Amino acid sequence: MSALLSIEGLGITFGGLKAVHDVGFSVREGEIVSVIGPNGAGKTTLFNMISGVYQPGAGRVSLSGEDVTGMRPDLLARRGLSRTFQNLQIFQSMTVLENAIAGYHLRESGSVLADLLGLPASRRRALTAREGARALLARVGLDRAAEREAGNLCYGALKRLEIARALALNPKVLLLDEPAAGCNAVETEEIDHLIAEVAASGVAILLVEHDMKMVMRISNHIVVLDHGEKIAEGDPATVSRDPAVIAAYLGTEADHADG
Amino acid sequence: MKLTPKQATLLVLAALIALTPFFFPSGYYYRVGALIFVNGLAVTGIVILTGYAGQVSLGHAGFAGIGAYACALAPVHLGLHPALAAVLGAILSGCMAWLVGRPILRLKGYYLAVATLGFGILVSMVLNNERWLTRGPDGIDVPDLGLRGLLKGWGLDLSNGEFWYFFSGLCLLVGAWLALNLYDSPTGRALRALHGSEIAARVVGVDVARAKLQAFVISAVYASFSGSLLALQNKFVTPDVAGFMHSIEMVTMAVLGGVGSVLGAIFGAGILTLLPQALTVFAEYEQLLLGLVMMLVMIFLREGLLPSILRKIRGTGE
Ligand SMILES: Nc1ncnc2c1ncn2[C@@H]1O[C@H](COP(=O)(O)OP(=O)(O)OP(=O)(O)O)[C@@H](O)[C@H]1O
Ligand SMILES: [Mg+2]
Numbered sequence: 001m002s003a004l005l006s007i008e009g010l011g012i013t014f015g016g017l018k019a020v021h022d023v024g025f026s027v028r029e030g031e032i033v034s035v036i037g038p039n040g041a042g043k044t045t046l047f048n049m050i051s052g053v054y055q056p057g058a059g060r061v062s063l064s065g066e067d068v069t070g071m072r073p074d075l076l077a078r079r080g081l082s083r084t085f086q087n088l089q090i091f092q093s094m095t096v097l098e099n100a101i102a103g104y105h106l107r108e109s110g111s112v113l114a115d116l117l118g119l120p121a122s123r124r125r126a127l128t129a130r131e132g133a134r135a136l137l138a139r140v141g142l143d144r145a146a147e148r149e150a151g152n153l154c155y156g157a158l159k160r161l162e163i164a165r166a167l168a169l170n171p172k173v174l175l176l177d178e179p180a181a182g183c184n185a186v187e188t189e190e191i192d193h194l195i196a197e198v199a200a201s202g203v204a205i206l207l208v209e210h211d212m213k214m215v216m217r218i219s220n221h222i223v224v225l226d227h228g229e230k231i232a233e234g235d236p237a238t239v240s241r242d243p244a245v246i247a248a249y250l251g252t253e254a255d256h257a258d259g
Numbered sequence: 260m261k262l263t264p265k266q267a268t269l270l271v272l273a274a275l276i277a278l279t280p281f282f283f284p285s286g287y288y289y290r291v292g293a294l295i296f297v298n299g300l301a302v303t304g305i306v307i308l309t310g311y312a313g314q315v316s317l318g319h320a321g322f323a324g325i326g327a328y329a330c331a332l333a334p335v336h337l338g339l340h341p342a343l344a345a346v347l348g349a350i351l352s353g354c355m356a357w358l359v360g361r362p363i364l365r366l367k368g369y370y371l372a373v374a375t376l377g378f379g380i381l382v383s384m385v386l387n388n389e390r391w392l393t394r395g396p397d398g399i400d401v402p403d404l405g406l407r408g409l410l411k412g413w414g415l416d417l418s419n420g421e422f423w424y425f426f427s428g429l430c431l432l433v434g435a436w437l438a439l440n441l442y443d444s445p446t447g448r449a450l451r452a453l454h455g456s457e458i459a460a461r462v463v464g465v466d467v468a469r470a471k472l473q474a475f476v477i478s479a480v481y482a483s484f485s486g487s488l489l490a491l492q493n494k495f496v497t498p499d500v501a502g503f504m505h506s507i508e509m510v511t512m513a514v515l516g517g518v519g520s521v522l523g524a525i526f527g528a529g530i531l532t533l534l535p536q537a538l539t540v541f542a543e544y545e546q547l548l549l550g551l552v553m554m555l556v557m558i559f560l561r562e563g564l565l566p567s568i569l570r571k572i573r574g575t576g577e
Contacts, residue, residue: 053458077464089462091455093519094448102452106464108445112473115444116437122444129445169463 002065003028004204005081005173010049010059011228019045020228024059025221027173027204032195034207034215036239037225038248043208044086046225047175050206051083052076063173078106080172084162084179086208092151097130099150099161100137103168104129136164141190155182163194173204180211192218216240224248265439268522272435276428280421289420295532296427297488299525302513303434304481309510310518311447312474313454314364315372318379319509322352322479323486324386324501328393330490331401341404345487349480356479357472364471367457371475379506386498398497401490423492430488434481435521441477442521450474482509504546511549515556517563526565 006026012019020042027033035043048054050061052073061069063079071079082103091099101108108129114122137143140160145153150161163179176195180188192214199205199218209215215222215236222239224232226248232239239245262270279292301323308314329348333339339347355378363374386393393399407422417425441447449470453460461467490496499505508531516527531552535545560567 051462053462073458073461074464074466077462083462085459089456089459091452091459093455094451098448098451102448102460103463105445105449105452109449110445112446112477115446116441116477118436118440118444122440126443126445165459165463 003062004064005050005206006062007050008060010046010056010061012045012049012054012057018228020049020225022059023223023225023228023230025223025230025233027206027221029172029204030199030202031220032199032205032207032218033221033223034209034219035223035225036209036212036215037231041225042228043225044177045228047083047177047206047208051081051175077169080169081175082166082169082171082173083175084159084166084177086177086181088155088158088162090150090158090161092149094150095146096142096148096150096153096161097133097137097146100133100164100168101126101129103136103165104132106169133164133168136168137161139167140164140194141187156184156187159183160187160191163191167198171203173206174198175206175208177208178210179207180209180214188214265443268439268520269432269436271522272432272525276425276432280424286418286420289418289424291533291536293420293423293427293492294489295525295529296424296431297485297492298509298512298528298532299431300427300434300488301482301485301509302516302524302528303431303438303521304478304485305509305513306518306521306524307438307441307450307481308474308478309513310520310524311442311454312450312471314471314474315369315510316375316475316478316506317372317503317510318375318377318382318506319478319482320486320501320503320505321375321379321382322356322482323489323505324382324498325352325355326483326486327401327490327496327500328386328399329483330487331399331496332392334402341402341491342406345484345491348487349483352479352483353476356476360472360475364475365468371471375506376503379501379503383498383501383503386501393498396498398495401494401496403494404491427488427492430484431525434484435525438521446470446473504549507549511553515552515564517566519562520566523563523565527563530564 003026008024010023011021023046025033035046037043049056052071055070060067063081068076068079091102108125110122110125134143134146137146140163142157142160142164145157159179159182166174180191183191188211195205196218219236222233222236223230224239224245231244231248232242283289301319305319308316326345326348329351330341330344333344333347334341359374359378363370387396407417410417449460449465453465453467453470457467486500489500512527512531513524515531516525517523556563
């Protein structure tokens with residue numbers, strides 16, 4: 001299996017602060033790679049560089065072998081990259097269903113004129129997207145909230161809505177930034193299953209998550225960041241025993257993972 | 260049978276257009292009604308640009324000016340039928356919007372408002388100063404559309420006021436229908452998405468600059484047709500149609516009624532068209548009035564008058 005996503009020497013500085021420095025790794029088809037590290041380690045910044053939100057100061061991002069460094073997010077979406085956000089980016093005034101349909105944009109959009117005139121072609125495209133979106137909402141347990149305005153949902157539900165929207169793109173590579181934040185134990189377990197299921201269907205998953213139990217349970221490979229640099233990587237068992245990792249987490253979360 | 264929101268809106272609008280004439284005390288009100296519909300058409304374009312896509316233009320009267328003067332000039336200089344002149348004006352407006360919007364809409368922030376402000380002033384200046392073509396501030400005659408005579412030949416004899424009332428009403432209905440189609444279509448969803456979160460819209464594959472440009476061009480075409488209708492029904496046009504005050508009027512009407520909803524915005528157009536007519540004292544203080552309305556809406560009714568009223572009714576009804 002070849003790497004769907006691979007990054008080399010990626011770095012960025014914000015006014016002198018090396019937020020991410022010389023980070024590299026790769027994610028293969030069906031693999032779940034987690035990026036962990038204390039608050040401010042540079043995990044979200046890394047995601048932003050991979051997904052074209054920030055222009056990397058150094059390094060290279062490739063998708064299925066193609067160099068896509070600093071490419072616009074909408075062009076990356078066309079190439080099969082999709083992501084969720086740590087600080088929710090929901091379309092607040094749209095319904096839950098419409099938020100999920102928005103994930104079908106690339107497949108449902110066509111001629112503007114057809115959309116203005118409400119031509120059958122336009123309606124057919126929209127209908128296909130709507131059906132797909134409904135199925136996805138059911139998959140993340142939000143089907144009953146479909147017609148509600150998204151802004152009125154609780155945090156955990158919105159996290160799941162973002163996952164549904166990201167899955168709607170039918171991505172080859174999926175970046176999830178703290179998908180279980182704000183979710184209770186039951187919801188976390190559901191998300192856990194969902195991620196495993198998506199990976200099993202061949203999607204390469206890059207995960208940032210503070211819930212160490214979840215990370216240790218589902219990751220194939222873990223990359224540890226601290227102060228923007230990669231301090232360790234390996235399978236869950238290796239990483240959780242790594243002295244540098246334990247030091248970075250001041251022992252607390254590494255202990256938590258073992259217990 | 261349950262009506263979709265689109266059908267309900269169109270039905271309400273059609274009923275209002277058809278039934279209000281029964282309550283008109285005099286023929287004069289047809290003229291006021293027609294004016295409301297003409298403004299309503301421009302404001303529907305603002306709903307697409309500002310309500311759907313979240314972009315602000317302070318120069319849309321410039322497009323109304325292009326539409327209006329196309330009807331005055333193209334029949335004389337190019338020998339076009341006034342209806343075709345209106346179409347030419349719309350095409351021209353769309354192209355201008357594309358040219359102005361393309362470099363601007365790649366940038367983030369309020370550059371569009373500033374750029375359109377400049378564009379509106381430019382059009383207004385050209386119309387005022389190029390006297391050899393436009394006759395300047397005194398205005399210029401506009402040829403007859405000829406449709407009323409045609410209808411008369413077919414046995415439908417309408418007064419001038421009646422004709423423009425129903426014809427503008429029909430145009431507004433078509434404009435509203437198109438805007439409502441757009442709302443629930445892939446393009447409309449992309450526009451509303453980038454309004455909600457530009458970054459998330461990009462991530463799901465929306466080419467944000469392109470989508471904004473589409474909204475801008477479409478709304479410019481609405482303003483252009485609105486200007487054409489105004490010129491054709493007055494049979495006369497002055498550069499005021501492209502003036503800054505007219506641009507502000509469009510935005511205020513939309514915001515007052517509710518920029519997120521087509522019916523609300525048209526409602527706002529109705530109120531702000533009627534108010535100066537009903538209270539002639541306000542006519543002198545129109546600028547003051549517009550400013551005040553805008554401030555009050557922003558402070559007390561963020562979503563606009565109609566949505567706020569509907570919410571109140573539903574809130575107590577349930
Ligand atoms: N746009 C920006 N401008 C300036 N500094 C930034 C910017 N984005 C991130 N940073 C800084 O970069 C560092 C890394 O932040 P980042 O959000 O990537 O951390 P994180 O690992 O995701 O943390 P958390 O676990 O809290 O989400 C922080 O010091 C942050 O303040
Ligand atoms: Mg983060």
